[in-house]
Amino acid sequence: MSFYANYLRERTNDEIIETEDGFATYRFIDPQTVYIVDIYVRPEARLRGVASDISDMVVDLAKKRGCSRLIGSVVPSAKGSTASLKALLGYGFKLDSSTNDFIVFSKEI
Numbered sequence: 001m002s003f004y005a006n007y008l009r010e011r012t013n014d015e016i017i018e019t020e021d022g023f024a025t026y027r028f029i030d031p032q033t034v035y036i037v038d039i040y041v042r043p044e045a046r047l048r049g050v051a052s053d054i055s056d057m058v059v060d061l062a063k064k065r066g067c068s069r070l071i072g073s074v075v076p077s078a079k080g081s082t083a084s085l086k087a088l089l090g091y092g093f094k095l096d097s098s099t100n101d102f103i104v105f106s107k108e109i
Contacts (some may be wrong), residue, residue, distance in 0.1 A: 017057050021045035022056045033069045034062035059109050070107045
């Protein structure tokens with residue numbers, strides 16, 4: 001486990017999945033819901049389905065804990081937000097809610 005993973009667990013109780021190509025941080029919101037907080041894929045590995053593969057790993061863990069809902073978010077003012085939005089929609093997320101500069105998407109798992 002990386003120092004960053006230890007830091008997240010200690011500071012925010014978030015979990016992380018790390019691969020050679022990227023990582024996802026996630027947290028369990030309630031017994032039915034897991035939230036993917038961040039996904040990062042190194043530039044050389046983008047557009048190869050790595051984010052979907054890592055998301056699938058989070059979903060597998062969530063299902064084992066009895067979760068039935070996955071949520072993700074996009075901050076429209078953040079760099080790369082259009083690509084993030086396309087990735088969430090491509091993975092099957094639907095618009096859930098929006099407030100100010102924060103859009104929430106959800107997906108049944």
